Amino acid sequence: xxxxxxxxxxxxxxxxxxxxxxxxxxxxxxxxxxxxxxxxxxxxxxxxxxxxxxxxxxxxxxxxxxxxxxxxxxxxxxxxxxxxxxxxxxxxxxxxxxxxxxxxxxxxxxxxxxxxxxxxxxxxxxxxxxxxxxxxxxxxxxxxxxxxxxxxxxxxxxxxxxxxxxxxxxxxxxxxxxxxxxxxxxxxxxxxxxxxxxxxxxxxxxxxxxxxxxxxxxxxxxxxxxxxxxxxxxxxxxxxxxxxxxxxxxxxxxxxxxxxxxxxxxxxxxxxxxxxxxxxxxxxxxxxxxxxxxxxxxxxxxxxxxxxxxxxxxxxxxxxxxxxxxxxxxxxxxxxxxxxxxxxxxxxxxxxxxxxxxxxxxxxxxxxxxxxxxxxxxxxxxxxxxxxxxxxxxxxxxxxxxxxxxxxxxxxxxxxxxxxxxxxxxxxxxxxxxxxxxxxxxxxxxxxxxxxxxxxxxxxxxxxxxxxxxxxxxxxxxxxxxxxxxxxxxxxxxxxxxxxxxxxxxxxxxxxxxxxxxxxxxxxxxxxxxxxxxxxxxxxxxxxxxxxxxxxxxxxxxxxxxxxxxxxxxxxxxxxxxxxxxxxxxxxxxxxxxxxxxxxxxxxxxxxxxxxxxxxxxxxxxxxxxxxxxxxxxxxxxxxxxxxxxxxxxxxxxxxxxxxxxxxxxxxxxxxxxxxxxxxxxxxxxxxxxxxxxxxxxxxxxxxx
Amino acid sequence: xxxxxxxxxxxxxxxxxxxxxxxxxxxxxxxxxxxxxxxxxxxxxxxxxxxxxxxxxxxxxxxxxxxxxxxxxxxxxxxxxxxxxxxxxxxxxxxxxxxxxxxxxxxxxxxxxxxxxxxxxxxxxxxxxxxxxxxxxxxxxxxxxxxxxxxxxxxxxxxxxxxxxxxxxxxxxxxxxxxxxxxxxxx
Numbered sequence: 001x002x003x004x005x006x007x008x009x010x011x012x013x014x015x016x017x018x019x020x021x022x023x024x025x026x027x028x029x030x031x032x033x034x035x036x037x038x039x040x041x042x043x044x045x046x047x048x049x050x051x052x053x054x055x056x057x058x059x060x061x062x063x064x065x066x067x068x069x070x071x072x073x074x075x076x077x078x079x080x081x082x083x084x085x086x087x088x089x090x091x092x093x094x095x096x097x098x099x100x101x102x103x104x105x106x107x108x109x110x111x112x113x114x115x116x117x118x119x120x121x122x123x124x125x126x127x128x129x130x131x132x133x134x135x136x137x138x139x140x141x142x143x144x145x146x147x148x149x150x151x152x153x154x155x156x157x158x159x160x161x162x163x164x165x166x167x168x169x170x171x172x173x174x175x176x177x178x179x180x181x182x183x184x185x186x187x188x189x190x191x192x193x194x195x196x197x198x199x200x201x202x203x204x205x206x207x208x209x210x211x212x213x214x215x216x217x218x219x220x221x222x223x224x225x226x227x228x229x230x231x232x233x234x235x236x237x238x239x240x241x242x243x244x245x246x247x248x249x250x251x252x253x254x255x256x257x258x259x260x261x262x263x264x265x266x267x268x269x270x271x272x273x274x275x276x277x278x279x280x281x282x283x284x285x286x287x288x289x290x291x292x293x294x295x296x297x298x299x300x301x302x303x304x305x306x307x308x309x310x311x312x313x314x315x316x317x318x319x320x321x322x323x324x325x326x327x328x329x330x331x332x333x334x335x336x337x338x339x340x341x342x343x344x345x346x347x348x349x350x351x352x353x354x355x356x357x358x359x360x361x362x363x364x365x366x367x368x369x370x371x372x373x374x375x376x377x378x379x380x381x382x383x384x385x386x387x388x389x390x391x392x393x394x395x396x397x398x399x400x401x402x403x404x405x406x407x408x409x410x411x412x413x414x415x416x417x418x419x420x421x422x423x424x425x426x427x428x429x430x431x432x433x434x435x436x437x438x439x440x441x442x443x444x445x446x447x448x449x450x451x452x453x454x455x456x457x458x459x460x461x462x463x464x465x466x467x468x469x470x471x472x473x474x475x476x477x478x479x480x481x482x483x484x485x486x487x488x489x490x491x492x493x494x495x496x497x498x499x500x501x502x503x504x505x506x507x508x509x510x511x512x513x514x515x516x517x518x519x520x521x522x523x524x525x526x527x528x529x530x531x532x533x534x535x536x537x538x539x540x541x542x543x544x545x546x547x548x549x550x551x552x553x554x555x556x557x558x559x560x561x562x563x564x565x566x567x568x569x570x571x572x573x574x575x576x577x578x579x580x581x582x583x584x585x586x587x588x589x590x591x592x593x594x595x596x597x598x599x600x601x602x603x604x605x606x607x608x609x610x611x612x613x614x615x616x617x618x619x620x621x622x623x624x625x626x627x628x629x630x631x632x633x634x635x636x637x638x639x640x641x642x643x644x645x646x647x648x649x650x651x652x653x654x655x656x657x658x659x660x661x662x663x664x665x666x667x668x669x670x671x672x673x674x675x676x677x678x679x680x681x682x683x684x685x686x687x688x689x690x691x692x693x694x695x696x697x698x699x700x701x702x703x704x705x
Numbered sequence: 706x707x708x709x710x711x712x713x714x715x716x717x718x719x720x721x722x723x724x725x726x727x728x729x730x731x732x733x734x735x736x737x738x739x740x741x742x743x744x745x746x747x748x749x750x751x752x753x754x755x756x757x758x759x760x761x762x763x764x765x766x767x768x769x770x771x772x773x774x775x776x777x778x779x780x781x782x783x784x785x786x787x788x789x790x791x792x793x794x795x796x797x798x799x800x801x802x803x804x805x806x807x808x809x810x811x812x813x814x815x816x817x818x819x820x821x822x823x824x825x826x827x828x829x830x831x832x833x834x835x836x837x838x839x840x841x842x843x844x845x846x847x848x849x850x851x852x853x854x855x856x857x858x859x860x861x862x863x864x865x866x867x868x869x870x871x872x873x874x875x876x877x878x879x880x881x882x883x884x885x886x887x888x889x890x891x892x
Contacts, residue, residue, distance in 0.1 A: 122810050209811050210825055216810075254810035258773035261809070262866050265772040 004051070011044065013288065041280045048287040055294045068312065069305020073297045080293030085286055092282045099278060103271050107264050115257045122250035126242070130207045130218055133240050136163040137220040138205065141236045144170070145225045157182045160238075167239040170224060173198060174232050183239075193237055197221055201235060216247045303332045307339060319347035377472030383430060385409040388467070397453060397472045398422070399446060418446045422455060429457045430468055441475065450652050452476045480656075484675070487657040491549035491668075499546045502539050509535035548668050551603075552657065558597040558679060565628055565635070566590040568598065572605045573626075581616060587627040587638075594635055594702055600676045607669040608639050608696055614662050615643030615694065634682075635702035640695045645688040654686055673698075736762040738778075738858050738882045743891050745848070752848065754782065754841040758858055758882070759833055760805075766860075766880065767829070775806040777861040782841055785853045787887075796852065797843055802861075805832060852888040857881070 059077070062070035140159045147155050152170075160168045160182045167183035171193055178190065200206035201221035208219050217239055224234035241247070263270065306323045313321040321343060323336045368391075371378050377394030381387050385408050395401070398419055409423055422442055429438050437458040444451045456471040513532035520528055566588055573583045609624065616622035619642060627638040646654055646661055653659045655674040660667035670686070677684045677698050684698040741757040760778065762770055770776055784797040804817040813825040816832050826832050859881035 119809055123812065126810070208825065209813075210823070211808075211811070212823075250810055254808065257809050261772035262774050265769055265774065266866055 038276065038280070041284065045280065045283045045287060048284075048291055052287060052290055052294075055291070059294075068309040069301045072301040072304060073294075076297035076300055077290070077293050080297060081290045084289040084293070088282060088286055088289075092278065095278055096275065099274050100271060103267065103274065107267055112260065112264070115253070115260050118253040119257045122246075122253050125246060125250065126209055126216065126218070129240075129242055130209065130220075133165075133218050133220045133238060134205050134207055134222075136165065137222045137236055137238045139163075140165075140168070140238070141222040141224045144236065145234075146227055149228065153180055153182075156180050165238050165240050167237075169237050171198075171235045171237060172232065173235060179234070193221060193235060198235055211251070214248070214251065215241050215244060216250060217241045303336055307336065310339060310343065314343060314346065317350070319343045319350050375473070377470075377474075379409070379470040379472070381409055381426075381430070381468050381470065383466055383468075385427065385430065394470075394472055397474045418444050422453065425455060426457055426468070426470055429459075435459055445652075450476065452479045483656060484671075487671070488553040490553075491657070492553035495546045495550040495553060498542060499550070502542055502546070506536055506539040509539070548672070552668050552672050552675065558600070560595045560597055562593050562595050563598050563601075564590075565592045565594055568601070569605060569626060569628075572602060572609070575606075576609055576613070579613060579622075581613065581622045581624055584623060584625045585627070586625060587629045589629070592628065592630070592635065594700060596680060596700060597676075600679070604673050604676050604698075605639075607673050611662075611669055612639075612641035612643060612694070615645075616641055619643055630702060631699075633702055634699040636697065636699050638695065638697050640689050640693055642689075642693040645692060645694050646686070648688070651686065651688065655684075736760070736764070736766040736860075736880050738860070738880050740856065740858065740882055740884060743854070743856065743884075743886075745888075745891065750845050752843040752846050754843055754854075756780075756839045756841065756856070757837050758839070760836065760880075761833070762805075762829065766878070769865075770805060770829075771807050773807055773809055774866060775804050775864070777802060777804050777864040779857070779859055779861045780839075781855075781857040783855040784843070784846070784848070785855070786849070787851045787853050793853070796846055796848075799841065801839075801841070848888045850887060850889040853885060854888060854891065855883070855885045857883040859883075 059070055059074055063074065140156070140163070143155060143159060144152055156168055156170065159165075165183075167190070168180075169178050169182070169190055170180035171177070172179045176192065178192065181190065197206055197208065198221060202223060204222065206221040210217050210219065218241075220236075220238045220240075222236050224236050226232065226234060242250075303323070310321040310323050313319075322340050325333060325336050325340065371389075371391035372393075374391060374393055377397040378389070378391045379387055379394045380389035387407065387409055400419075409426065421444065425438075425440060425442070437456060439454065439456040441452060441454045444453060452475050454473040454475050456473075458469045458471070460467050460469055509532045513528060516528055517525065566585070567590075569585075576583075612624050616624075621642075623642050625638070625640040627640075629636055650659055650661060654670055657671045658667035659671075660669075673696075674684055677700070680700050682698055682700040684696065686694060686696050689695040738760050739758060741759055743757075744755045746753045746755060762776070766776065780801040780803075782797065782799050782801075783795065786794040786796055788794065802819055804815075804820075806815045806817070807813075808815050808825070811825065813827060814829055814832055816824045816826065816835060818824075824835060826835070860878065862878060
């Protein structure tokens with residue numbers, strides 16, 4: 001746009017010069033071109049007005065859009081425009097007045113009278129000279145007519161010289177020829193007098209004035225009456241140039257008078273043309289200046305606008321904004337340079353801060369990652385128990401919403417009263433001002449499920465601030481595993497220590513019976529048989545118990561093979577068909593196969609059925625429902641009876657050895673089931689079914705292939 | 706400021722000048738030029754076009770003439786051979802000028818033909834009588850029925866004084882006559 005404005009301004013200046021020159025120099029531009037120039041100027045002014053209007057519109061649009069620097073540009077434009085318009089307007093009005101007055105002053109009465117007087121003087125001079133030549137011509141004509149024919153030529157010559165006549169000739173109208181000629185300036189045959197001139201001369205005299213080669217000539221025609229020939233018509237023609245000094249002056253006066261008359265006639269037009277030109281010049285000057293003021297204003301405001309714009313960026317935190325310096329050495333250039341230096345330093349500082357922040361974030365993320373992946377729960381609290389850091393495991397262990405961990409540990413007491421003991425433990429340590437750490441295991445019954453949580457509280461100082469790091473470990477499963485381990489060890493030792501003497505005891509009792517059978521009285525024999533039978537039965541019972549212990553304690557050695565689940569379970573169920581129990585299958589797919597140790601899975605089902613049979617002993621319509629189905633990558637088994645269920649106080653420990661609700665039994669059945677399922681990487685839950693009975697659900701890994 | 710400007714304008718007769726301009730630009734009649742007749746004559750091998758026209762100055766033009774402003778008349782003659790399917794062939798083209806002027810010193814009207822021949826007259830009507838039988842020498846030109854003659858006679862406004870020329874209302878000062886006729890129409 002600035003190039004357009006500059007071009008416009010340059011054209012305007014060119015037009016101005018052309019217009020000015022055209023007025024002062026007529027040869028430069030013809031009348032036609034001058035009119036075109038006037039119209040072109042007017043058109044150009046119109047173009048300039050549109051250009052300026054567009055610029056103003058754009059400027060106001062920019063102001064509306066709050067583009068930085070637009071207001072400053074507007075102010076500068078107004079200032080520049082006023083700087084031009086006010087003085088130029090004053091000059092215009094003064095010039096206008098001066099011009100009209102000046103033009104009027106050209107045409108005053110005195111000048112006109114003087115010129116008229118000069119012209120009249122010239123005219124009078126010519127009249128006098130004409131009178132003079134008239135007298136001379138009449139005298140020559142008279143003398144010529146009354147002289148002898150032979151002397152006439154000489155007389156004409158003499159009189160011409162005497163009167164100072166330039167040319168003289170005698171014309172015979174009848175013969176239409178020149179009969180006498182006298183003069184010193186004839187270079188060619190003179191023209192014949194025109195009939196109109198001669199007609200006018202018939203009355204006695206006709207004179208005419210003409211200009212030739214910037215000289216004024218007087219020509220006189222008079223008729224000649226020859227004494228010997230009155231009938232023929234002869235005319236004398238005398239031609240006399242007036243003196244060149246008089247002629248030049250008279251012609252000059254006439255030229256000036258003509259010019260004056262022309263100017264006087266064009267007076268109004270002259271005023272209009274000068275005023276029009278002046279107005280055009282003024283408009284061109286003002287509009288070109290205003291158009292240029294846009295360019296200049298933008299040039300001035302550009303660095304300041306850029307500075308303001310860059311300041312906005314800096315305020316928004318963008319320090320990469322660099323303002324082009326353009327090598328300016330003025331104050332603005334210095335300011336721009338300083339600004340760039342400042343933003344550069346800020347940018348470097350911000351980059352360093354960002355780097356540090358990223359490093360901190362990475363550290364925090366690393367810490368978070370560690371905390372998230374820790375199997376222990378971690379809570380960091382201040383002295384007032386405000387939680388400042390925690391991990392996901394902590395609220396899993398304490399079975400709370402994560403929201404609590406953004407607040408105060410005291411809220412845990414209100415939310416879960418089961419954890420009161422833990423919170424109080426922590427609170428006591430925090431308030432105790434002890435420097436060492438403490439550790440304790442807490443057994444909590446939460447949702448009828450026993451949980452063993454180990455708590456360790458450490459006191460640390462971070463930047464002079466006292467913080468307490470609480471480590472929480474859910475050791476329920478560990479404790480359970482330890483218990484199983486211990487029971488397995490006990491069972492193994494028992495099996496080993498008890499099983500060995502049982503066979504000799506049994507053999508000895510049988511041998512004793514056999515040896516003494518015929519040697520004793522009938523009464524003693526009955527006692528013997530009864531005693532030995534008791535020993536053998538008890539030994540058998542002990543063997544069964546020892547075998548169960550042995551099964552529980554043996555190391556996991558799985559021999560997996562593919563079985564068809566339905567057939568497998570159906571065969572086991574067939575073993576108990578003699579019992580008065582209704583077995584119902586549901587949600588099953590007969591074609592499902594699974595890789596398991598089939599002997600161990602059989603033991604699982606036998607143990608579960610045996611337990612249910614015991615529980616259904618007194619039930620009128622005993623029923624066992626068995627279902628199996630796929631879910632994700634697991635095969636789920638549901639085993640439900642309609643017995644009396646398991647007492648609530650032992651259900652959370654029902655997998656432990658010797659935990660049983662039955663009067664008879666070792667209490668190892670479910671413990672063995674639990675162990676087998678665990679060995680198969682499965683899971684098991686036992687709950688009381690509603691409205692009655694027990695629901696055992698266990699899952700085994702299932703691979704589609 | 707506005708009051709000052711209006712007062713200033715009133716004082717400086719700006720409005721008067723403006724109205725004068727409007728009035729001046731609306732002057733309607735300055736004179737007319739008319740062609741009376743065009744004829745041809747043939748002398749031995751040469752052809753001639755004889756033109757009779759009349760010029761009548763009045764109003765502004767007569768006033769301007771009497772103030773000593775010279776009036777230049779331009780006459781343009783073009784003869785073309787019309788072709789139906791091709792460009793016209795130009796057979797002849799010539800311009801003639803004459804100037805009318807009032808000589809204040811001599812108190813006479815001056816008629817200049819092509820700046821060679823000068824004739825003086827006592828009044829303007831005498832000039833009109835001298836505009837008869839203006840001759841155009843066409844040379845050995847053979848005119849046919851399809852020859853088209855274009856003749857323009859006009860007041861050459863561009864040679865008027867510049868201030869007058871700028872303010873001329875085209876219509877009022879447009880002293881101009883032009884005809885386009887075929888040769889057969891003029892016979």
